[in-house]
Amino acid sequence: MKNRKVKSNRAQADYFELLVCQYICHLYNVTFSYSQDLAKLSNKILVLPDGKARLKLQNDNFIKIQPKIKEILDFEIGQKGKVISVVWVGRNLLIETTSDVDAEHINKQKTRFSIKSIASTGTGTLKNLGARQIKKFLGIDFSRQYNEMWRKLRDHLKDFDLSQSRLKKKVQKNKKLLKWATENGKKYQTKLNELCLNSFNKLSLKEKINFLNYITDCNDEDLYVIIVNSVDVIIYKPVDKKLKIIKNIKAKKNNMAGAGYTIYIDDKPTYRVQTNNTNGIGISAYCQRIFWI
Numbered sequence: 001m002k003n004r005k006v007k008s009n010r011a012q013a014d015y016f017e018l019l020v021c022q023y024i025c026h027l028y029n030v031t032f033s034y035s036q037d038l039a040k041l042s043n044k045i046l047v048l049p050d051g052k053a054r055l056k057l058q059n060d061n062f063i064k065i066q067p068k069i070k071e072i073l074d075f076e077i078g079q080k081g082k083v084i085s086v087v088w089v090g091r092n093l094l095i096e097t098t099s100d101v102d103a104e105h106i107n108k109q110k111t112r113f114s115i116k117s118i119a120s121t122g123t124g125t126l127k128n129l130g131a132r133q134i135k136k137f138l139g140i141d142f143s144r145q146y147n148e149m150w151r152k153l154r155d156h157l158k159d160f161d162l163s164q165s166r167l168k169k170k171v172q173k174n175k176k177l178l179k180w181a182t183e184n185g186k187k188y189q190t191k192l193n194e195l196c197l198n199s200f201n202k203l204s205l206k207e208k209i210n211f212l213n214y215i216t217d218c219n220d221e222d223l224y225v226i227i228v229n230s231v232d233v234i235i236y237k238p239v240d241k242k243l244k245i246i247k248n249i250k251a252k253k254n255n256m257a258g259a260g261y262t263i264y265i266d267d268k269p270t271y272r273v274q275t276n277n278t279n280g281i282g283i284s285a286y287c288q289r290i291f292w293i
Contacts, residue, residue: 011041015041019058020065020069023066028073057117064228083103083104083111086102086104100114116226118227131143138196180282181282183282193260197261223237225237260275270293271291272292
């Protein structure tokens with residue numbers, strides 16, 4: 001069920017992003033190229049037990065942000081010229097941006113939108129760091145430990161022939177195996193968290209600032225972040241949050257359960273970091289999710 005929930009949440013996010021694409025295309029008389037994708041995602045959500053409620057949530061949230069999207073683009077058009085195409089960046093494209101939707105202007109510049117639609121309150125994940133980013137910024141290559149985790153799982157199952165994807169499905173379908181894999185994975189989760197915390201604190205102040213500027217995407221002058229939840233619409237330009245004069249940045253272990261830590265900027269808790277798996281403890285790659293406090 002956890003895996004199904006994660007996939008359904010991704011479908012909802014994709015559906016919401018395509019609603020925004022369609023709206024921008026409608027506003028500025030641009031061809032919408034993702035009608036089939038939107039229909040498939042709608043059907044994928046509707047087959048869930050609470051599919052109608054999920055779609056209603058996304059449609060209601062979409063109505064909330066329409067005036068804000070138009071206001072932003074009308075301003076950007078004044079600077080960059082008319083919108084000539086709209087691109088759904090999606091998760092399948094290997095693009096170094098957290099933008100979900102790009103509006104391209106006639107002068108070839110873009111207005112980018114990172115969009116989060118949330119059921120309750122909060123601001124969602126600020127940045128999700130995979131193994132590549134963890135290695136790049138923190139200098140940690142966790143591949144040996146990750147492979148060791150899988151080897152122990154295979155030893156426990158005494159199954160050395162199944163592919164990793166089929167082995168993962170086998171574990172997900174068996175509560176006892178999933179429990180064992182979860183406990184096995186937690187050991188490595190804790191280890192990676194400790195390595196990341198210590199590595200972050202060993203960075204120079206300049207390196208820490210560069211890292212934090214990366215996770216906030218404040219080097220992208222064309223990016224807007226739009227967060228809509230049950231009570232509010234939050235809009236900001238990451239470039240406005242670029243760190244400048246900072247005396248001290250330090251990570252401290254959380255008192256809370258689980259593998260995480262808090263990053264303090266000049267003694268003020270600013271970011272919460274959670275080290276976990278991308279999808280199911282013990283049977284998938286590790287990542288770090290970073291949130292505003």
